[in-house]
Amino acid sequence: MARQIKGSAKAGNTLIAWVIGFVIFFPILWTILMSFHGEGDAIKSPLPMLASPWTFDSYGEVQARSNYSLHFFNSVVISLGSTVLALIIAIPAAWAMAFVPGRRTKDLLMWMLSTKMMPAVGVLIPMYLGFKALGLLDTLTGLVMLMTLANLPLVVWMLYTYFKEIPGEILEACRMDGASLRSEITHILVPLAVPGIASTLLLNVILAWNEAFWTLQLTSSKAAPLTQFIASYSSPEGLFYAKLSAASTMAIAPILILGWFSQKQLVRGLTFGAVK
Amino acid sequence: MGKIVLKNVSKSFIAATIIPNIDLTIEDGEFVVFVGPSGCGKSTLLRLIAGLEDTSGGTINIDGRDVTGEAPAKRRLAMVFQSYALYPHMTVAQNIAFPLKMAGESKDVIDRKVKAAAATLNLANYLERRPGQLSGGQRQRVAIGRAIVRQPSAFLFDEPLSNLDAALRGTMRLEICELHQQLKTTMIYVTHDQVEAMTMADKIVVLNAGNIEQVGSPMELYNKPRNLFVAAFIGSPKMNFIGGAAAAGYGAQTIGVRPEHLNISKTEGQWRATVGVAEHLGSDTFIHVQSDVGALTARADGEFDAQHGDTIYLTPERSKMHRFDANQGII
Numbered sequence: 001m002a003r004q005i006k007g008s009a010k011a012g013n014t015l016i017a018w019v020i021g022f023v024i025f026f027p028i029l030w031t032i033l034m035s036f037h038g039e040g041d042a043i044k045s046p047l048p049m050l051a052s053p054w055t056f057d058s059y060g061e062v063q064a065r066s067n068y069s070l071h072f073f074n075s076v077v078i079s080l081g082s083t084v085l086a087l088i089i090a091i092p093a094a095w096a097m098a099f100v101p102g103r104r105t106k107d108l109l110m111w112m113l114s115t116k117m118m119p120a121v122g123v124l125i126p127m128y129l130g131f132k133a134l135g136l137l138d139t140l141t142g143l144v145m146l147m148t149l150a151n152l153p154l155v156v157w158m159l160y161t162y163f164k165e166i167p168g169e170i171l172e173a174c175r176m177d178g179a180s181l182r183s184e185i186t187h188i189l190v191p192l193a194v195p196g197i198a199s200t201l202l203l204n205v206i207l208a209w210n211e212a213f214w215t216l217q218l219t220s221s222k223a224a225p226l227t228q229f230i231a232s233y234s235s236p237e238g239l240f241y242a243k244l245s246a247a248s249t250m251a252i253a254p255i256l257i258l259g260w261f262s263q264k265q266l267v268r269g270l271t272f273g274a275v276k
Numbered sequence: 277m278g279k280i281v282l283k284n285v286s287k288s289f290i291a292a293t294i295i296p297n298i299d300l301t302i303e304d305g306e307f308v309v310f311v312g313p314s315g316c317g318k319s320t321l322l323r324l325i326a327g328l329e330d331t332s333g334g335t336i337n338i339d340g341r342d343v344t345g346e347a348p349a350k351r352r353l354a355m356v357f358q359s360y361a362l363y364p365h366m367t368v369a370q371n372i373a374f375p376l377k378m379a380g381e382s383k384d385v386i387d388r389k390v391k392a393a394a395a396t397l398n399l400a401n402y403l404e405r406r407p408g409q410l411s412g413g414q415r416q417r418v419a420i421g422r423a424i425v426r427q428p429s430a431f432l433f434d435e436p437l438s439n440l441d442a443a444l445r446g447t448m449r450l451e452i453c454e455l456h457q458q459l460k461t462t463m464i465y466v467t468h469d470q471v472e473a474m475t476m477a478d479k480i481v482v483l484n485a486g487n488i489e490q491v492g493s494p495m496e497l498y499n500k501p502r503n504l505f506v507a508a509f510i511g512s513p514k515m516n517f518i519g520g521a522a523a524a525g526y527g528a529q530t531i532g533v534r535p536e537h538l539n540i541s542k543t544e545g546q547w548r549a550t551v552g553v554a555e556h557l558g559s560d561t562f563i564h565v566q567s568d569v570g571a572l573t574a575r576a577d578g579e580f581d582a583q584h585g586d587t588i589y590l591t592p593e594r595s596k597m598h599r600f601d602a603n604q605g606i607i
Contacts, residue, residue: 103290172328173361177375177422178349187374191365 028252035059035245042242058246065243066229068250075225075254077140078215079208082147083201086155089148091197094159095185099171109160112153120150120213131218140223143215147208154207155200162196163189202262209255226251277339278429278462279304280325285334287320287486294320295486297334302430302464302479304339307456309465311473311509312483318466319434321483325464326432327351338429349378354423355432358439360415362407362422368394369403372421379426393421396455413444420455430462437472449476470510474498482506504604507532513562513573515598522547522569528599528607535562535575537596545589547572554582563588 005013033050034042041052062068097105127146128137136142166189174188190197212227219228230251233244280302287295295317302308310318323329325336327348335344343351354375362371369390376386394400397417407415416436423431433452437445453476456463467473473480474494482489482497482505490502494510501507507515515532523531539545540563549567561576567590574590582588599607 167359167361169357169359169361170363172348173355173357173422174363174374174378175328175348176326176353176355177426178378179374180349180378183378188363192363 028256031245031248034241035249037242039240039242042245058242059250062233062243062246062250066232066247068229071224071226071229071251072254074140074143074219074223075209075227075251078143078147078211078223078225079205081140081144082151082208083204085144085148086152086204087159087197087201090152090155090159090200091185091190093156094163095189097156097160098163098166099168109157112156116153124217127214128217136218138219138221138223142218143223143225146214146218147211150211150214151204151207155204158200158203159193159196162193162200165196166192198262202258206255206259277304278302279337279339280430280462280464281337282325283335283337285321285324285336286332287317287324287329288332293486295324298486298488300481300488300491302462305460305462307453307463307465307476307478308481309467309473309477309479310481310483311467311470312489313509314468316483317486318468318483320486322355322432322434322464322466326353326355328355352426352429353432354426354428354430355434356416356419356423356436358435360407360419360439362415362418364407367404367406368399368410368418368421371407371418372399372425375422375426389425390421393425396424396458397421397451412440413448416440416448417451420452424455424459428461430464433463433465435466435468438467438469445472452476471512474510480510482509484509500606501532501598502606504530504532504600507598507600507606513575516572518569518572520569523599526597526599529602530600530604531592532598532600533572533592534596535573537593538572538574539591539593540574540576540580541589541591542586543589545591547590549588549590551582551584551586551588553584554580565590 035058036054036056037049037052038055038057041049044052097109131137131142131146134142136145170192171184171188174184179187209225210227212231215225215227216231219225230244230247233240233247280300282298282300285295285298285300286293298321310321312318320329324331327343327346327350331344335342337343338351338353363374366374372390372393373386376389381389390403391400394403397420399414399417399421402410402414402418407418410418416439419436436452437448440448449472452463452465465472465476477494479491480494480497481491484505490497490506492500497506497510501510504517508517511534513535515534516538517530517532519530523529547567547569549565549572551563551565552571553564555562555564556578559578561578561580561582563574563576563580563582565572565574565588572590576582601607
């Protein structure tokens with residue numbers, strides 16, 4: 001029997017949910033609102049700021065001062081490049097762990113995940129020196145490689161979880177049907193795991209797009225993505241709230257739009273296998 | 277061709293030996309059923325033949341070729357799984373065509389063979405549907421269709437009917453038998469259902485704890501079980517086993533009498549019994565009784581009238597009695 005919820009309780013729960021949602025979204029909303037005001041108005045308290053004149057000036061100034069399209073291009077290359085590379089490595093790895101596990105597979109998975117538990121700053125010096133020695137500082141190649149490796153444990157884990165939901169008999173059937181390992185992965189495994197792969201892809205793109213620590217440390221101009229572009233408005237001359245907000249809005253807009261349109265796919269993928 | 281020879285085949289996992297040592301020859305065109313209780317190793321044995329599991333020892337020959345180390349695809353075998361194992365993202369036509377596509381067949385050949393298989397299995401009207409839109413029986417037919425288009429040396433069936441309801445199971449059983457008559461290809465069929473084994477097999481292999489207890493035709497196993505395990509496993513309802521003084525009187529540790537070999541009388545007989553339950557099946561009545569020698573089941577005519585608590589007398593047919601020694605072997 002379905003659980004009965006009274007109308008008043010339902011309304012109360014809905015209100016609480018909206019309030020929590022609003023609190024979570026408020027910083028983004030406030031950033032967007034500040035970006036449409038002048039520097040003087042942006043630092044005012046909320047009501048006077050909202051009452052002050054609205055303007056696109058901050059966007060114009062940001063566009064004039066910075067090369068937004070270069071940073072945007074770099075963000076796209078880093079996030080998509082690292083995601084595609086991570087998937088190419090992770091799909092066969094997750095296949096092996098899910099369908100032909102060894103005695104140490106569980107340990108290996110835990111070890112991979114444990115690498116994400118260490119703070120990135122812990123390896124900053126060796127990474128920086130390594131990048132410098134290899135000539136990878138401020139290069140897209142270096143950042144794509146770094147982001148691929150940084151997110152690989154998570155990608156392998158997610159794909160492993162999705163693949164475990166696929167009945168092994170289906171893969172055995174395709175082996176009996178004469179499929180090579182490549183055909184097994186491309187014709188059967190990948191199409192069956194599309195929701196999981198899509199959500200992994202989206203999550204990895206979002207993580208790579210928003211990555212700030214490594215991009216700030218290892219890039220300066222040529223390979224700098226949008227996170228570097230935002231940080232450049234927090235300058236020694238002082239904080240320029242309106243311009244910083246405009247830069248932030250321009251940086252997060254693409255990923256917000258992507259997230260908005262793919263939310264159904266994301267939720268489906270993230271809950272894939274929760275129920276049979 | 278489809279002669280399969282297993283020599284000293286064994287299979288061990290880390291903690292346990294599933295199949296200690298098996299020798300078995302399956303002749304070309306035979307319908308062989310592996311039967312046994314859960315965990316007896318019958319599915320493992322089938323998977324070893326298929327190549328889905330590696331053997332721990334011994335050799336597997338198919339048509340004179342040692343395939344022990346070969347991949348499943350190279351063995352020219354087709355398998356039908358218990359869960360059907362259809363590709364859910366493909367249509368029926370694409371499912372049946374998949375092995376042909378993997379073999380690099382031309383589109384014309386694939387179309388022709390898919391249509392022929394679909395016609396044989398009454399699937400012509402469902403070719404564009406996906407597995408999720410089919411009933412259990414139709415799905416199983418698609419799985420069989422996917423197997424027959426390859427024209428394999430042998431078909432392997434791993435409990436293919438256990439997910440179907442009783443009525444459909446009966447129909448599919450007949451269809452598989454007819455398919456065997458039509459194709460005359462070797463079929464190896466795994467089941468825990470001895471009725472399936474009896475009705476379908478040319479040859480039954482009874483397995484217990486990874487060992488072959490007996491190999492023979494259904495009637496051979498029914499009439500001449502080699503030991504108590506086979507006698508107990510083959511036949512429905514099960515054979516009655518009687519020990520103690522009654523068995524000793526026949527010079528045995530245990531005697532076995534099938535329900536149809538107990539003569540029933542309401543007035544006199546060897547063993548006095550009280551009726552517990554009478555199952556009226558129409559053509560037959562199975563009477564479950566508590567007797568002088570323990571619980572027994574007897575088969576009577578459909579017309580036989582027996583009620584709970586009635587007293588009846590049972591007399592075993594001496595010529596149809598099975599006698600077992602202390603090691604449970606037949607005497």
